[in-house]
Amino acid sequence: xxxxxxxxxxxxxxxxxxxxxxxxxxxxxxxxxxxxxxxxxxxxxxxxxxxxxxxxxxxxxxxxxxxxxxxxxxxxxxxxxxxxxxxxxxxxxxxxxxxxxxxxxxxxxxxxxxxxxxxxxxxxxxxxxxxxxxxxxxxxxxxxxxxxxxxxxxxxxxxxxxxxxxxxxxxxxxxxxxxxxxxxxxxxxxxxxxxxxxxxxxxxxxxxxxxxxxxxx
Amino acid sequence: xxxxxxxxxxxxxxxxxxxxxxxxxxxxxxxxxxxxxxxxxxxxxxxxxxxxxxxxxxxxxxxxxxxxxxxxxxxxxxxxxxxxxxxxxxxxxxxxxxxxxxxxxxxxxxxxxxxxxxxxxxxxxxxxxxxxxxxxxxxxxxxxxxxxxxxxxxxxxxxxxxxxxxxxxxxxxxxxxxxxxxxxxxxxxxxxxxxxxxxxxxxxxxxxxxxxxxxxxxxxxxxxxxxxxxxxxxxxxxxxxxxxxxxxxxxxxxxxxxxxxxxxxxxxxxxxxxxxxxxxxxxxx
Numbered sequence: 001x002x003x004x005x006x007x008x009x010x011x012x013x014x015x016x017x018x019x020x021x022x023x024x025x026x027x028x029x030x031x032x033x034x035x036x037x038x039x040x041x042x043x044x045x046x047x048x049x050x051x052x053x054x055x056x057x058x059x060x061x062x063x064x065x066x067x068x069x070x071x072x073x074x075x076x077x078x079x080x081x082x083x084x085x086x087x088x089x090x091x092x093x094x095x096x097x098x099x100x101x102x103x104x105x106x107x108x109x110x111x112x113x114x115x116x117x118x119x120x121x122x123x124x125x126x127x128x129x130x131x132x133x134x135x136x137x138x139x140x141x142x143x144x145x146x147x148x149x150x151x152x153x154x155x156x157x158x159x160x161x162x163x164x165x166x167x168x169x170x171x172x173x174x175x176x177x178x179x180x181x182x183x184x185x186x187x188x189x190x191x192x193x194x195x196x197x198x199x200x201x202x203x204x205x206x207x208x209x210x211x212x213x214x215x216x217x
Numbered sequence: 218x219x220x221x222x223x224x225x226x227x228x229x230x231x232x233x234x235x236x237x238x239x240x241x242x243x244x245x246x247x248x249x250x251x252x253x254x255x256x257x258x259x260x261x262x263x264x265x266x267x268x269x270x271x272x273x274x275x276x277x278x279x280x281x282x283x284x285x286x287x288x289x290x291x292x293x294x295x296x297x298x299x300x301x302x303x304x305x306x307x308x309x310x311x312x313x314x315x316x317x318x319x320x321x322x323x324x325x326x327x328x329x330x331x332x333x334x335x336x337x338x339x340x341x342x343x344x345x346x347x348x349x350x351x352x353x354x355x356x357x358x359x360x361x362x363x364x365x366x367x368x369x370x371x372x373x374x375x376x377x378x379x380x381x382x383x384x385x386x387x388x389x390x391x392x393x394x395x396x397x398x399x400x401x402x403x404x405x406x407x408x409x410x411x412x413x414x415x416x417x418x419x420x421x422x423x424x425x426x427x428x429x430x431x432x433x434x435x436x437x438x439x440x441x442x443x444x445x446x447x448x449x450x451x452x453x454x455x456x457x458x459x460x461x462x463x464x465x466x467x468x469x470x471x472x473x474x475x476x477x478x479x480x481x482x483x484x485x486x487x488x489x490x491x492x493x494x495x496x497x498x499x500x501x502x
Contacts, residue, residue, distance in 0.1 A: 051424070078426030091418045098226065105220045106427050114222070150425075 001027050002048055002158070002189070007057035009043050009212075017043040018212040021057070025191065025205070027157075030184040033193045035209035041193035042086060044209070045160045048191070049083050050074045061158070079107060082151030086162040088143045092136040096127055096146050099135055103154045121153045122146075124179050126172070140167040148176055158189045165194070220431055227435035228442065231411065242407050243450075246400060246443050246488075250451020251458075253396045254484045258459060258476055260389035263382045265474065276352065276370030277308075278340040278359055289338070292364055296342060299358065301351050304343040310336040337366055397491050400447075404440045404495030411436060412499065437496050444492035445485060452481040 002025040009018040018040045025031050033041050046052040047059045050066030058065060064077050082103075090099050097118055104114045122128045125145040127138075135143060144167050151159055161180060165173035181201070184190045208216035232239055280292070293305045308316070311333040318328050342359070344352055356368045412419070419432055456476035463473050 072428065075423075075426045075428050078424070081426075083424070085424075089421050089424060091421055093230075094418075102223065102422065103425055105223045106422075106425065106431050108220070111222055 001025065001060075001062065002191075003058075003060045004044075004047070005058045005060075007044075007047060007054040007059055009040070009047065009052065010055045016212050018047075018054070021209075021212070021214055023207060023214065025189060027189055028184075028187050030181070030190045030204040031192070032204050032206045033191065033209060034195065034206065035215075036195055038211075039195075039209040040212040041195075041209055042162055043212075045083070045162050045191065045193055048158075049081060049160055050077065079103075079154075080156055081158040081160060082154065082156040084144075084148040084151040084159070084161040084164050086166070088135075088147040090135040090143060090146060090150075093134060095132045095134055096122060096138065096142075096149075097131045099146060100150045100153050103150055107154055109154075117153060121149045124175075125149045126175060141169065141172050144168060145172065145176060148179065152179065152183055152188075155186075156188065159183055159191070161190070161192045163194055164192060219434060223431070224435045224438050228439060231439060234414070235410075238407075238410070242403060242443055243447055245403050246447025247450040247454065249396050249400045249403070250448040250484060250488060251454045252451075253393060253400075253448075253487065254452045254455030254476065254480065255458065256389050256392045256396065257480050257483050258455060260386055261480055262473060263385040275344060276342045276356055276359075276368055278342055278368050279337040279366040280339060281337070281364055281366045284338065284364065288364070289340075292362075293340065295362070296340065296359065299355060301345050301355055302342055303345045306341040306343070308339040308341055310334065310338050313337075313339055393487075397487065400444065400488060401491045401495040401498075404444060404492045405499045407443065408436050408440055408496050408499035411439065433500050436500065437493070440492040440496040441489060444488040448485045448488035449481075451488075452476070452484055455484075456481075 002023075004021055004023050007018055007021045008016070010016050021040075021044065033044060035041050043052065047054055048061055048066070050061075050069065053067040059067060061077060062080070064073060066074055066077060069077065091102075094102075100118045100121060101114050104117060109117070119128060119131070122131055125148060127142060127145055127149065130138060130142060135146060138146060144164065148161065148164055151161065159180065164180065165176050168176065180190050180192060184204075206216075207214055278296070280289070284292070289307055293307065296302060296305055313336050314328070314331060314333045317331075317336075318325075323329070344355070352370055356370050359365055360368045422432055459473060459476045463475070
């Protein structure tokens with residue numbers, strides 16, 4: 001479960017990204033965080049993932065406060081989450097396979113399992129034919145799909161996706177959203193930040209952020 | 218569990234992306250390994266020399282005139298009281314002549330017509346191996362005794378080596394220390410360069426939840442591989458050099474032993490330890 005209590009984030013220079021945000025996301029839920037650019041969606045995901053600390057208020061993920069956790073605890077928590085970053089954060093010199101496999105290798109999975117699992121997930125996102133291409137040689141949409149594949153390959157308990165379909169055509173976007181909804185059906189908690197409302201469907205909760213505050217939920 | 222495929226990929230990538238620097242680092246490690254191996258060999262050779270009894274750790278003390286048995290016994294007791302002396306053997310002049318004929322050959326003109334009475338009686342003084350460095354002082358003290366005609370000691374290369382053991386050992390320790398420092402610096406700089414090259418990758422893996430062991434094991438393995446391969450190549454080169462010296466300089470053949478596996482093991486273990494130290498320091502920074 002994710003619990004955020006009155007969280008605020010003010011960056012150096014006085015820019016307020018979040019202000020008094022409180023929300024609870026139950027285990028196994030699918031939550032859509034919607035809002036225009038600059039609404040604070042990415043900041044909210046970063047607080048949950050422990051990439052940033054709230055200026056005030058608190059964030060708890062599975063009983064752990066990422067802002068106060070030790071390095072080892074935070075890394076352990078992150079290994080139970082998958083984050084498809086808006087700017088992908090792929091290792092450009094590595095192949096698509098290596099980028100996805102490294103998460104499983106971190107978890108100490110055997111080589112045969114890694115190979116099978118990565119192949120399957122890359123097939124889900126339509127990248128199996130480009131498995132041995134360097135990430136730098138993939139198109140924007142392909143890189144985004146690869147980032148998502150890396151986020152789900154280790155079947156994490158929580159998946160965070162920041163604008164997961166931003167650089168995709170309609171068909172690829174549908175494939176990616178279907179994958180995220182499939183992960184949700186398998187019991188994973190899925191949190192999707194997006195500026196559009198196109199893919200919100202039944203069974204997903206919805207939060208609208210505006211100027212760092214929850215406007216509608 | 219070690220992420221073996223990840224480590225293997227890292228090593229392969231390091232070889233592909235930085236072949237020249239990898240080769241130069243290996244060359245530097247091998248040369249330092251060779252020098253370290255030769256240092257270990259040199260110190261070991263000097264230590265061995267102190268254990269060779271006749272040539273290195275004994276001196277011949279020639280007695281004036283024709284002393285009585287009591288006088289010889291008194292002399293033996295006087296010499297026994299000096300520090301660093303292990304054993305004293307009386308060599309009568311007839312025995313001395315016999316030995317000379319054995320060494321030089323019975324037909325040698327120097328000894329063919331020689332009579333035993335023309336030679337002095339002598340005492341063979343065996344020195345304690347731990348006091349080899351004091352042989353010169355001891356010889357001077359014995360030579361000053363009134364009953365003594367002459368003192369001869371430290372014959373041959375092994376004798377000189379044995380006499381200089383303490384100095385050789387100290388120089389060896391200093392040289393080995395300097396080489397270890399050089400190797401440590403090579404490893405340190407190699408790991409730093411490698412870390413710098415992987416900075417972006419490490420940042421991303423940290424974001425994904427990688428722990429320190431996962432991030433840094435490839436560097437530890439890379440440093441160990443470099444140092445072990447360098448040490449092995451260094452030992453092979455040192456062994457070849459020693460063998461070449463033994464074969465081509467005949468006087469050394471009987472003196473120098475081959476470069477042994479035990480010496481190689483010492484060099485490899487030293488290199489492994491210092492590679493771990495170097496990588497540890499590089500990662501701490």
